[in-house]
Amino acid sequence: MQDKITQVFKAIADPTRREIFHALVIASSALSITQIASQFDMSRQGVTKHIKTLEGAGLVSLDTQGRERFCNANAKPLKEINKWMTFYEQFWDDSLENLGSYLDDKTS
Amino acid sequence: MQDKITQVFKAIADPTRREIFHALVIASSALSITQIASQFDMSRQGVTKHIKTLEGAGLVSLDTQGRERFCNANAKPLKEINKWMTFYEQFWDDSLENLGSYLDDKTS
DNA sequence: TAATTTAGCAACCACAAAGTTGCATATTAA
DNA sequence: TTAATATGCAACTTTGTGGTTGCTAAATTA
Numbered sequence A, B: 001m002q003d004k005i006t007q008v009f010k011a012i013a014d015p016t017r018r019e020i021f022h023a024l025v026i027a028s029s030a031l032s033i034t035q036i037a038s039q040f041d042m043s044r045q046g047v048t049k050h051i052k053t054l055e056g057a058g059l060v061s062l063d064t065q066g067r068e069r070f071c072n073a074n075a076k077p078l079k080e081i082n083k084w085m086t087f088y089e090q091f092w093d094d095s096l097e098n099l100g101s102y103l104d105d106k107t108s
Numbered sequence C: 001t002a003a004t005t006t007a008g009c010a011a012c013c014a015c016a017a018a019g020t021t022g023c024a025t026a027t028t029a030a
Numbered sequence D: 001t002t003a004a005t006a007t008g009c010a011a012c013t014t015t016g017t018g019g020t021t022g023c024t025a026a027a028t029t030a
Helices: A004-015 A015-026 A034-038 A045-056 A077-089 A096-108 B002-013 B017-024 B034-039 B046-054 B078-089 B099-105
Strands: A060-065 A070-072 B060-065 B068-073
Touching: A004 A015, A004 A045, A004 A077, A004 B002, A015 A045, A015 A070, A034 A045, A034 A070, A045 A060, A045 B046, A077 B078, B002 B046, B002 B078, B017 B046, B017 B068, B034 B046, B034 B068, B046 B060, B068 B099, B078 B099
Parallel strands: none
Antiparallel strands: A060 A070, B060 B068
């Protein structure tokens, strides 16, 4: 479908998914779909859909045990976003820095 | 509508908007809507919509001069995303670190 | 074996989003 | 003043998204 970083961006762009992801990260052990759904005001299938999106982005891994599927958070894909942002860090303290460095280059 | 960080996340979650944003960041001066549109295989109105989304997220500021509207990139809102991610940095080198630190707490 | 629990799949709904075209309007240039 | 340029606004289409309900199937418990 779309490229990897876009999948990660879209996955965390939804507030509900950020909440689910956060719940999984701070959980002391893997949570089943039903366990997650019980923490949110949403149907189990709604949670399943979000989990699928998170899984597609690599932010959640599934582990089937019997009839249950346990979800684990995996923060690694966030590294890609961090990497994407490093380029823009140089600009975020001064919105005119791009022009500034451009002029610097011309005068040096 | 939605909270600020969600707006920023959604704004940069779209590949086309990331491209537009990047073009504005590296531009040596502000670009008009038409100038931006000429760089993309998209109608001017399509670009206008994206610019509005970026503006809503604070990633672009507009400066009207005569009949033209010049766009400037502003990377500052990305700081919020960076801040959001700092919490998860501790987990992204080992997906089991959450469990690990949990166990550490219990045994110390 | 029968009942319960966990979950997937499919269909559906409402709305948002990405993009288009057409038209009106204001500014600038000829 | 007429023509050209830059833009906004509105309407529309298509596709994606967040969420639901209903049903089926597999695994567990009684």
